Amino acid sequence: MCNCHGSHVIRSLLCLCKGVPLDSEFHSAKSSTVLSRRLNLYSDKEHKNETLIVHQGFPDLLEFVVSEMLKCNATDIAALQVDQYSSLVLQTALKLLAGQEQELLRIIPVILGCNVENADQSYFIETTEVQNIRDLVKESAFSHLMEVILEVAPDTLYDEIFMKIFKGSLYDISCHHYANFAVQALISYARNQDQVGAICEELGPRMRDLLKMGRAGVVASLIAASQRHHACEHKCSKELAAAVIIANEDPNCIVPRFLLLDNYLFSKDKANWSWTSGCRVHVMGSLILQSLFKYPSDCIQPYITSITSMDSSHVLEALKDSSGARVIEAFLGSKAPEKQKKKLISKLKGHFGELALHPSGSFTVEKCFNASDVPLREVIVSDMLGVQKELSKTRQGPLLLRNLDVDGFSRQPEQWRSRQKSKLTVYKDFLAEFVEEESVSWEKKNPPTTDLSKKATQQTNIKKMRQEIDTVLASFTSSDSSKKNKKQKKSGKEQGDNDVEQKPSADKKKRKHRQKR
Template sequence: MDSLSESVEQLYPRDIVQYLEIIAFSRNNNEKSELNEIQEKCLEECSNNELLLLNFDNSSRLVEEIFKGYRPAAVQWMKAFMKIKKIKQLHLLYQGAACRTLETFLYALSPDYDSEIINHLIELVTDKWNDLIIDKSASRFIRSLMRYTVGLPRFTDVDTNKRKCDKKEHKRIKKVADRNKSLVMKQNNINNDEVSLIVQDAVECDAIAKTGFVLNFAMKGLEKPNDTLLQLKGKCSSRVWQKIFDVVDEDMRQSFFHSVLEGQLCDLACHKFANYVIQNFILSASSEELIVDIFDELLKDISVIFDNGKWSVINALAVAACKCNIYQEEFLENIKLYFGCNTEETAKFFVPRVITLQNDLIIDEVVQSIRFNTSLSNRLGSVLLQTLLNFDCNAIIIHSLVSLSKDCFMELCKNAPGAYFLGLFISCRSVPKKKKEKIGLKSKDSLIDMISDRCASHVFDAFWDSGLLKMDLKEKIMNYLRSNPRMVVKSKTGHAIMEKLNLRGYKENPKKWLKQEAARMKTIKL
């Protein structure tokens, strides 16, 4: 086991640890006021042993558990940490449990009252930056320090647009950002997992602190296109570029297309790592000029992307086609051709084959309808169909869906990919109401069964607000639910639906409920 210093001679603080174990065992049963008293007493017992406790995994975890979120303990430990030699401070950052405890204490500090400690930590990590960033424990501490400095929580998604950075915070994070700049075009560094995560967090922090890090990173990428292409294909470095393309402006994306990506898009789109970057690049494109450039290059090789199964890229192209409709017909024709649905006779196979992503799917044809194995439905196929619904030329989807048998339609409702697609279809404004009514006929006799099913309930929910159900049918459904509540309440999903329908209100006053429901439907834009 590692030791903090020679004088410690690996003396395990057994008595204090036993005391901490008792406190940790009993703390969950204490009220908050009692807990503060216990923490205060415990802090006195740990006095002068702070670093010794950090030096052993078990004791360090106990300290973290007992004092998490307790500022007096954080200040006491951090001040003890600051007093030891720098080499010993770094040693603790390399120790997993000790580093995690210090990270927990960091988030218990006050940005206003503990600036001396925070500034010391920033000086420490920036001074030994190149060594710390490649260590798993130390790099995580750096990431936490960056996020804490700009007010972000520990590795969770937040709306950074609502957060502002004051001058003091800006100065601190700017120092860290300046050290990050040294990583910008070092392929070996940025393709390291730890370094990649640091740079990704730096991108997120830059959205708040406006240090210029992202702009500098992007400009360096333009200057060395060959190195950038290598980074786009790296397992870890590609994730950095995914975030970069999300946040840079359209002019910068346009520059990247002409300086780095032009002529390489298809190769990158089919690469096992780079395809995620290209997906983000296409999704983030907003100008007609850039979308035209992307389609001009990829449409001629789109069959290669199909054959490689890069459906996320295909869906990104579908999203782009929704923004710039001049390519919708050609793009859809390519999809129909790949799935063998490009004739009048085969058009009805479109939904089954796309939702399963199988161009050789076996489809049974019965009298005036078709059926297929709905258990083969694929999430990416469902997402693609949902995007294609927004096309101006979506008639083939409607035709194929209407061709499904009633039994097949209900089976599709009861699996997640099918349910989310059908729910969107019913609520989609670009689908004519008459076409939706044909779909409604397939499910009219099965609406009650949908309520208690985890997936089909999404379809029921869409039907309820679609305007397809007349008030007499809604009344019939509510009467059934009032008479048979147990059939539905047996599932959490059914209970949630009944809460939404306000079954209690219907039981108390059916006429009032019907009047309110009719008024509500008038306010919904169909």
């Protein structure tokens, strides 16, 4: 287990016993996948790709192999806890046993260095081992192992780990270079609102300090968990704003400072800080804002005001960075008032063609189009006309031109406007009639959970519904035009028939006239 080659062989053996592919995430998970899941950015497409086809495995053999691996003395367990390669084996074993509560309750205390017999006494973690575990979390290998433990632990064991090991020491553990990742996992896999509330009480007032020491991942995890469980959203929003502004400062600077977080944090004169052109958008600052714009609109009013107050040049510069574009797209998809969304979109007049030619800009242009009314949509499409030829040669261009119906606008502007009005009307009526009531009733019947695929599925269904509306309306338009064409052909044919009928009658008159002569 402690050998790089042997570790790989054992992990492969465990995957075979479970009946999953050897190249699955159980063998080696991608950090980007883990991060997207923790920050509520896990799309429906990614969820489908992750879903594995489990073949016929050997579950009894899997449990036997894991049990035999952990049949060692305290000294050997201590060595396994801090070894890089044995940590990977234990992580794989835990992931493969996810959902098997009894087995997890038996092996996790052993991995933590506790006595498994204590489970019969209604507790799993010995008080004498608490400080030792806190010290172990500061080791790189054990920190990664603790992340997986928190992910798969049954609720009772997770609660005990939270209360005995982390609560009261969250900030101190978050300050450590390795241990802070375990805190991120603790926050991301919180089971209920009470746990998120306790974490927020402890870490909320320390957000400024966490950002200064480069622990933005802890802050991002807290914002995402608060949004996921609908717990302490107002408090988190307020504390986050206070982390980047000083008392009596203009709140309009909040969003720019998060977009260029490192540039702001390392500036000597923070009070007079201003947007610095040419800087890359901070990735974690972008992720924090993306999670924040999923909050209810009454919780994020300062952020809405801040993003809509940005200069047009700054908005355009942010959009040319993929991380910045994600923030603008998150705002356009948020519950902010339509008036505020249109205000931001209006700042980009004359630049939509330039954005569409940018590799990641086409997605933002389409988001702007979907969030606009008909006059603003016309402005966007008018900008597209100037770059239509260049855009058609790019990878993303043909799809964007088709979705915005740029060709239809150039040929028949009036019909294009009529179609857009119909689409907006039908779409708004559908949302008012079905989606809002459905989402409210669902939330009443089902309290918030950590299942992120439900939200992704709902967004996908709305997108499909929008496409169906577009298709139906397009078919209506084409059928109307075909009817007009048929009428025109029919009228032309009748006119031709009349001409044919009139010609013989004229010939008859000529013949009669000749006969008379």
